[in-house]
Amino acid sequence: xxxxxxxxxxxxxxxxxxxxxxxxxxxxxxxxxxxxxxxxxxxxxxxxxxxxxxxxxxxxxxxxxxxxxxxxxxxxxxxxxxxxxxxxxxxxxxxxxxxxxxxxxxxxxxxxxxxxxxxxxxxxxxxxxxxxxxxxxxxxxxxxxxxxxxxxxxxxxxxxxxxxxxxxxxxxxxxxxxxxxxxxxxxxxxxxxxxxxxxxxxxxxxxxxxxxxxxxxxxxxxxxxxxxxxxxxxxxxxxxxxxxxxxxxxxxxxxxxxxxxxxxxxxxxxxxxxxxxxxxxxxxxxxxxxxxxxxxxxxxxxxxxxxxxxxxxxxxxxxxxxxxxxxxxxxxxxxxxxxxxxxxxxxxxxxxxxxxxxxxxxxxxxxxxxxxxxxxxxxxxxxxxxxxxxxxxxxxxxxxxxxxxxx
Numbered sequence: 148x149x150x151x152x153x154x155x156x157x158x159x160x161x162x163x164x165x166x167x168x169x170x171x172x173x174x175x176x177x178x179x180x181x182x183x184x185x186x187x188x189x190x191x192x193x194x195x196x197x198x199x200x201x202x203x204x205x206x207x208x209x210x211x212x213x214x215x216x217x218x219x220x221x222x223x224x225x226x227x228x229x230x231x232x233x234x235x236x237x238x239x240x241x242x243x244x245x246x247x248x249x250x251x252x253x254x255x256x257x258x259x260x261x262x263x264x265x266x267x268x269x270x271x272x273x274x275x276x277x278x279x280x281x282x283x284x285x286x287x288x289x290x291x292x293x294x295x296x297x298x299x300x301x302x303x304x305x306x307x308x309x310x311x312x313x314x315x316x317x318x319x320x321x322x323x324x325x326x327x328x329x330x331x332x333x334x335x336x337x338x339x340x341x342x343x344x345x346x347x348x349x350x351x352x353x354x355x356x357x358x359x360x361x362x363x364x365x366x367x368x369x370x371x372x373x374x375x376x377x378x379x380x381x382x383x384x385x386x387x388x389x390x391x392x393x394x395x396x397x398x399x400x401x402x403x404x405x406x407x408x409x410x411x412x413x414x415x416x417x418x419x420x421x422x423x424x425x426x427x428x429x430x431x432x433x434x435x436x437x438x439x440x441x442x443x444x445x446x447x448x449x450x451x452x453x454x455x456x457x458x459x460x461x462x463x464x465x466x467x468x469x470x471x472x473x474x475x476x477x478x479x480x481x482x483x484x485x486x487x488x489x490x491x492x493x494x495x496x497x498x499x500x501x502x503x504x505x506x507x508x509x510x511x512x513x514x515x516x517x518x519x520x521x522x523x524x525x526x527x528x529x530x531x532x533x534x535x536x537x538x539x540x541x542x543x544x545x546x547x548x549x550x551x552x553x554x
Contacts, residue, residue, distance in 0.1 A: 148264035148545050152195070153253060153275030154182040155241075156204050156293070159381055159460045160269045161189035162356045164289045166534040167267060167330065167541075169193045174538045179260050181253055181275075192358070196260075200252040201274070202245050240479075241271045241297060242305035247312045249274035257282070265545040270294020273306060276324065281315045285544045287552055288329035290347075292459030292480040298343035299324040327544060328552025330537065332463045334527035339459060339480075339487045348540060348552050351531040352467040353444075360442035362449075369416045369436070374512050377446050377470075378410050378454035379420030380477070381461060399424060402477055402499075406454065409504035410435045415512070417454075418446060444468070452511055454497075454504070457481035462488065469525040471517045473497050473508050492520035 152168050154161050161182055172178045172194030180190050183206075184199040253274055257263065262282055268275035270291025279286030288294045303322035310317050320326070331347035333339055340347070369375065380402055403424050410417040411432050419426070419437045426437045443461065447453060447468040455461045457474040462484055465472050472494030474485035485496040494517060497504045511517055543549045 148542065149177045149179070149261055150265045150267055150541075150545075151253065151256065151260075151263035151275065151278075152178060152180040152182075152267045152289075153201070153249075153272045153278075154180065154186055154269040155201055155207065155249070155272040155274075156183075156186075156269065157381070158186050158189050159458060160271065160291065160293075161186040163291055163460055164267065164269055165189055165193060165356055166353050167289055167537055168195050170535045170538050171267075171541065173535075176538075177260075179256060179263075181256055189357075198256055200256065201249050201272075207240060207243065207245050237293075237297060237479075238302050238305040241293060242273050242302040242309060246274045246277070246306075246309045250277050250309065250313055253278045265541060267541070270329065271297060273302065273309075273324075277306065277309060277313065277315060279327075280318065281313075285327040285547075287327055287541065287544065288325060290330050290332045290459070290463070292339070292484065294329060295338075295340040295344060295459060296480040296483050297324065298341050300343065326551070330552070332528070332531075333466065334524065334531060337466065337491055337493070337524045337527060339462065339484055341483065348537075349531050350534045350537050351528055352463045353534060354448075354467070355442075355444050357442070357444075360445055362442060362445050363438070365436070366418065366441075366446065373434075374415035374451040375449060376410070376413060376415050376417045376452045376454055376508065376512075377420070377441070377443070377450045378406050378417055379441075379443070379461075380406065380422060380456045381458045402456070402475070404429065405499055405501050405504070406475065407431060407435065407437075408501035409454070409508070412501065412505035413508055415451070415508075418450075452508055453494075454508060457484040457488070459484065462493075463528075466493065466521065466524045466528055469518075469522050471511050471514065471521050473504065473511055475499060475504060491524070492517060493524060494521070 154164050168178050178195040180195050181198045183201050183203040187197045187199040190197050266275045266279035266286040270288040271293025276286050299322040307321050325345035329347045331349045332352040417435045420441045423439045444464050447470050450470050453465045453470050454473045457476045472488050474488050475497040476482040476485040488494045489496045495507050497507050
């Protein structure tokens with residue numbers, strides 16, 4: 148069968164789709180991946196055709212300017228509850244005007260490669276959903292943080308605007324964002340999804356999404372008699388730096404500095420993943436080790452704690468390796484994820500204060516209850532079927548042997 152994958156956002160979004168796209172390709176199916184140019188490298192070496200035709204995260208963030216202005220500027224976001232901020236920003240970020248251009252780009256790929264039997268989309272990428280709906284083919288959302296919070300009613304009106312711009316028919320239920328189902332890598336009892344989001348068919352998180360990675364030698368040389376903490380802000384935050392920062396809902400540089408200051412206060416070895424943001428002007432102590440990039444899943448195999456912004460990928464990778472979480476959310480689904488981590492007993496939600504973050508990390512390093520709970524979540528994840536088993540499930544959906552990818 149022919150599978151069209153549509154990916155938006157940062158490289159982490161591509162890594163969420165990669166294991167399923169790779170499994171489909173390894174099974175002999177033709178897989179075409181449409182993505183932004185800065186995400187294309189995620190699929191290097193995978194048995195897929197990559198078409199870097201979709202807009203970057205910076206391009207999508209550019210459409211937030213009018214929304215932020217109506218709210219009173221980025222500072223006004225601090226006065227909103229997480230639910231209010233989600234309602235205000237997500238329709239534009241994930242179903243705004245850029246989606247119309249993305250859908251047209253996908254239609255051009257359909258003309259070039261043929262009508263797909265299945266569309267597999269990043270959970271926050273809605274152009275693939277609209278094109279699949281228009282073509283009458285099944286569409287499934289891959290594991291995604293955006294997909295966990297993107298309740299159908301939030302983007303229903305915006306998607307109808309996009310349908311009208313594209314000349315697509317509006318279906319009887321324009322809010323049925325998951326009418327064919329969705330995928331996840333978190334066990335159902337530890338799901339991060341909003342209650343309004345459809346249940347998912349879950350498959351086990353891979354040990355290493357990107358194959359062939361190794362831990363840097365300097366990490367191997369760190370003292371083994373001290374706790375090891377991995378700290379970072381993922382790939383989406385650094386993507387907001389530069390020209391997009393004026394329109395972004397958060398300041399990546401300020402967030403990184405808060406994490407670095409917290410790390411400086413800890414009695415542990417801290418690997419600080421900067422995402423390429425500069426830290427040369429910071430006076431970091433010897434126990435804090437900055438790096439522009441690290442192989443996160445590998446480091447989590449040997450880490451005692453993960454200080455994170457709360458992206459979905461990082462959380463599921465930490466659960467896969469039984470690592471407690473200290474979550475400092477920044478934007479999007481991260482505030483919701485931080486709350487779920489605390490509710491599920493997998494770690495703590497951190498306030499944006501360096502001293503409080505450091506105190507939370509210190510407490511978590513010796514919290515046996517949290518460690519026991521994350522071990523339970525890890526075992527539940529290990530009991531899930533491997534990603535390769537998703538191939539048969541998706542084949543059944545594409546062949547219409549089943550009407551929906553049921554949980």
